[in-house]
Amino acid sequence: MKLMARILSVFLAIPLLMFVFSVSASASAVSTAGTKTYTVTVKxxxxxxxxTNSKIQIKLHGNNGDAGWFDLNGSSSDPFERNAVDKDIFTLSDLGTVKTLEIFSDGSGNKSGWKVEYIKVNDGTNTWFFYYNNWIGENGAQIVTFTK
Structure with missing residues (x-):
């Protein structure tokens, strides 16, 4: 009787495993099919x-949802310095039209204040400019929202 139960459980487990692998394969196909490469340029x-030498993060919001927080590391060895243009590239789910972004400065480091002139977001087809020309993180950690 125990042998019969084991054989039955194996036969039941095989279709279940096939279903799980099928679902995970189709889920990964969906997640990669709906992605875009976003270039974030900060002036x-x-x-x-x-x-600034503070840790800087960004969160993009589009009409299809938001991307969560990502570190901005810049494109140079010393990013976010006076008159610098820094770029970061992210592969994210398709956000649709980018309407809002948030910038977080942890306010750390020597001279933590950072004066951002603008942030440009490009998805390979569309470009969105967010002009700010103001200070972030002068008095410690701060989140600033940029809206189109």
Whole structure:
């Protein structure tokens, strides 16, 4: 009787495993099919002490949802310095039209204040500009929302 129960459980497990593998394969196909590559360009203002060494993060919001928080590391060895243009590239789910973004500065490091002139987001087809020209993180950690 125990042998029969084991054989039966094996036969029941095989279709279940096939179903699980089928679902996970189709889920991964869906998640990669709906992605886009986003280039985020940040321009630091050209004024005294405009640069920062603080940790900077971004969160993009589109009409298809938001992307969560991502570190901005810039495209140079010393990003976000006076008059610098820094780029980061992210592969994310298709956000649709980018309507809003949030920037977080942890306010750390020497001269934590950062004067952002603009942030540009490009998805390979569309480009959105968010002009700010103001300070972020001068008095510690801060989140600023940029809206189109």
């Amino acid at each position: 630091t203002a050209d004024v005294a002490d405009a640069g």
